Amino acid sequence: MSSGHSQFALLRQRRFLPFFIVQSLGAFNDNVYRQAIIGLLFYLGVSQEEQSLYTTLAPAIFILPYFLFSALAGQIAEKLEKSRLIVITTTMEIAIMSLAAVGFLTQSMPVLLVALFCTGLQSTLFGPVKYSVLPSVLKPEELTGGNGLVEMGTSMSILVGMISGGIIFTLAGSYGPVVAATAVIALAVAGNITARMIPKVDAGAPDLKINWNPLPESLAVLRLAKKQKAVRNAILGVSWFWFVGTLLTSQLPTYAVVNLGGEPTLYIFALALFSVGTGVGSLLCEKLSGRTVEIGLVPLGAFGMTAFMLDLYLARAGEATAAGLSVPAFIAAAGSARIIVDLVGIGLFTGFFVVPLFALIQSRTPKSEMSRVFAALNIQNSGFIVGAALIALATQKYLHWTIPQLFLALAIANAVVAIYIFTIVPEFLMRFLSWVMVRTLYRLRPHGIEANVPDEGAALIVCNHVSYMDALILSATIPRPVRFVMYYKIFNIPVMRWIFRTAKAIPIAGAREDPALMQAAFDEVDRALAEGELVCIFPEGALTRDGEMAAFKSGVEKILERRPVPVVPMALRGMWDSMWSRRDTRLGRMRVPRRFRAHIEVAAGPPVDGASTDAAQLEALVRTLRAGQA
Missing domain, CATH: 3.40.1130.10 (Glycerol-3-phosphate (1)-acyltransferase)
Structure with missing residues (x-):
């Protein structure tokens, strides 16, 4: 183990760099597209009721394919040579974004929503191959660093994609539909060209017989993911990460205005703090782990998330006394530094929490089952994301919780879930203490x-x-x-x-x-x-x-x-x-x-x-x- 090693060396190697770029471009394009749809709604001047309808429908339409087709996607990813499958999925993306371009140019929301469903389908097919590629191209001691880079690239691509998609119609004005249509196609083409540079990665189970019935196969892959207790609970931990992330980020737009007293754009700043924290935490995992799959970081991440979420509640438990603050004005306001540190801290420890879990799943799962296990992870993630959205809606509509109260409940729930996981799999806590x-x-x-x-x-x-x-x-x-x-x-x-x-x-x-x-x-x-x-x-x-x-x-x-x-x-x-x-x-x-x-x-x-x-x-x-x- 070279003391001078850096995980960034992977970004100079063909076995990793093209895959990293494809993954980052895919996440970037998805978010450009989804935010551009919202931008088009404002551009068309539709009513508040229609805006609410579309913004509620869009996430459900995108996530539905994960429930329907993840099991099939896992089998396909297991059976086919992986670089070939990535080329196929990025070619699909070109076709889907061409349909989306028609939707932008004709300003047709039904066409855009159909394309959004197809985007969810393409992401579903890409999902199992995304994380099952890494154990095939990386050495065991590189898994933590490689996953850290992927998580960093994904979180930053999501952030920049949301910002870019959100400002297309603001900056381009009447040319907004043309710019949006051109951007999504160009990004899809760039991803496909890069995908063709990925070296060959052998199929995990080339002789696998595909079961085309989604329901029994979904149950089968979920059972497969439960074979090893540590892997099963690592999957539970990753799904909990998505639950926490969804609940937090979905509340930031309202939180930025009501509790931070900012302009609507302050939401992007709050999201940026969380995303940058997650990216930095993901990158630090290799340094802290000593290049091993160090699951001792998982309890550290869980306890850190709870501490900073609790402090975020204490820092601003009520509504803001000011209103309409710009980002510079918010930064200069009293008490803002604490909130900034809390948002970055939550993201930082989230990175410590999730990266070792991905590395553990990859290191403990047989390669012939890897893609199907990640398909099961995607099914479970989808359920947790939907659950987070429903819980946020129910607590605010029926229990009349404020957003800080929701953050407090999430901090307590995170501590309870962490203790539960570490109780049934003491290896996590044991590794933390020894680390x-x-x-x-x-x-x-x-x-x-x-x-x-x-x-x-x-x-x-x-x-x-x-x-x-x-x-x-x-x-x-x-x-x-x-x-x-x-x-x-x-x-x-x-x-x-x-x-x-x-x-x-x-x-x-x-x-x-x-x-x-x-x-x-x-x-x-x-x-x-x-x-x-x-x-x-x-x-x-x-x-x-x-x-x-x-x-x-x-x-x-x-x-x-x-x-x-x-x-x-x-x-x-x-x-x-x-x-x-x-x-x-x-x-x-x-x-x-x-x-x-x-x-x-x-x-x-x-x-x-x-x-x-x-x-x-x-x-x-x-x-x-x-x-x-x-």
């Missing part, structure tokens, strides 16, 4: 992890054993989940026990201490390797007492005799001088470090054949790594 501990106590510098730890399949990791924190340090640097074999007394340390158990660590004892536990540990290691998992053992059998490595015991050979998988040698450097080693026993085994946040290194060497190695050879490899000679 906080590791990054508070240490400064990590990994070497050779990307090149030498296999992206998939079974492997045994062997490492020197220096401190009580070794397992957490290694899990923070290895992109894949790891099953650690650890001495049962370390496994049973208070507080740490819950973390180790949730991470499915395997406790072991010596043959004289507990032969039954030792045998159970070997059996569990073999099962994990048989299922293609990574397993890490510390062959010295105990923590070092003097900072030097002890001889490797024969347990590693017993594991490889039963299942000769590849073995990855790894070494910890600098841990002896850090917290939780056995140095300076005068202060107890868990001593206060002389240097807070000690610099430590984790090095990995090339895998070796498990069928032709032994404990002595592996010990020599780890000693070489430990000395920094490899």
Whole structure:
């Protein structure tokens, strides 16, 4: 893992850049088109009742295809080569936007709404392939950064698209219909041309037999998405993100006028703050995660969202005392800085919340099922979006809640949902606690992890054993989940026990201490390797007492005799001088470090054949790594 790596390097590579541009152009064009429809309504001078009717109908028309055709789209995305499918969907976009252009030029709302339905259909077909492409073209350690870029590009494209579509008729005047028609076609053509530059991406399940009946297939993909508890709840988390985002952004136009005292255009500024925050949070995920799929960021994001939504309610619980404020006037007004920070903060922590969830779904789902799982995600997202709209309507019409009261209820609901998810899948909270501990106590510098730890399949990791924190340090640097074999007394340390158990660590004892536990540990290691998992053992059998490595015991050979998988040698450097080693026993085994946040290194060497190695050879490899000679 190169310390100089930047996720922005992906924007210079053909395997990622064309896809990123296509996705961003698609989101931009969708929002230009939808806002231009609203602009046309004002241009035509239709009544307030007609405006309300169309603005209510438009989102429903756009989202309906997600309910009807997502399951079919998932199957098609699974069966076809993915770059070809992206070219097909962007070609559809040209045809749909040509129909939309006719609607603008003839100023026909029925034609524009038909085209809007077709746009929703095209987005439905593109949706499953959008996120299933990334695991095929990115390495596991690039998933978080790649998803962060996609989320940043999407959020900024939506924002700029809304602004651009909204001002077409304001700036172009009588030429507005022509400009709108030209813009949507030009953007669709640009997306199609770029799509043809995407490299070939193999189909996930080319032999899949497509079920054309949408209802049973929708139920089937929803069941498929529930196979793994962590994936199921990651999907729930992403849908909750859409619920929160829909509820927040749908209230901003009225909130900007009534509660912030601004002109109608202040809504765009408020939306920009939220969108920029989301984009920045999405980009920061790679830095904070150390280029692993760090689901420990999910609780951080959830708690941060709740805190800033709560403060947004406290910052302006009632109506504004001023009215008609421009953006500069609002910024200069007393108390506005707090509201600005809150809106950016909500977006920032939303990015922390959603990006690792996408990366988790991609890393834990088989490639032959990926597109259908994302189709299920789209179905569920649609339900949550519709639910958010209905709840907003019901609370304001029947309960007479103000928008700040709605934000307060959303903050409380977000905390409840987060606690629920983290209770039923404690891995999320476990990773959060371990992430906080590791990054508070240490400064990590990994070497050779990307090149030498296999992206998939079974492997045994062997490492020197220096401190009580070794397992957490290694899990923070290895992109894949790891099953650690650890001495049962370390496994049973208070507080740490819950973390180790949730991470499915395997406790072991010596043959004289507990032969039954030792045998159970070997059996569990073999099962994990048989299922293609990574397993890490510390062959010295105990923590070092003097900072030097002890001889490797024969347990590693017993594991490889039963299942000769590849073995990855790894070494910890600098841990002896850090917290939780056995140095300076005068202060107890868990001593206060002389240097807070000690610099430590984790090095990995090339895998070796498990069928032709032994404990002595592996010990020599780890000693070489430990000395920094490899």
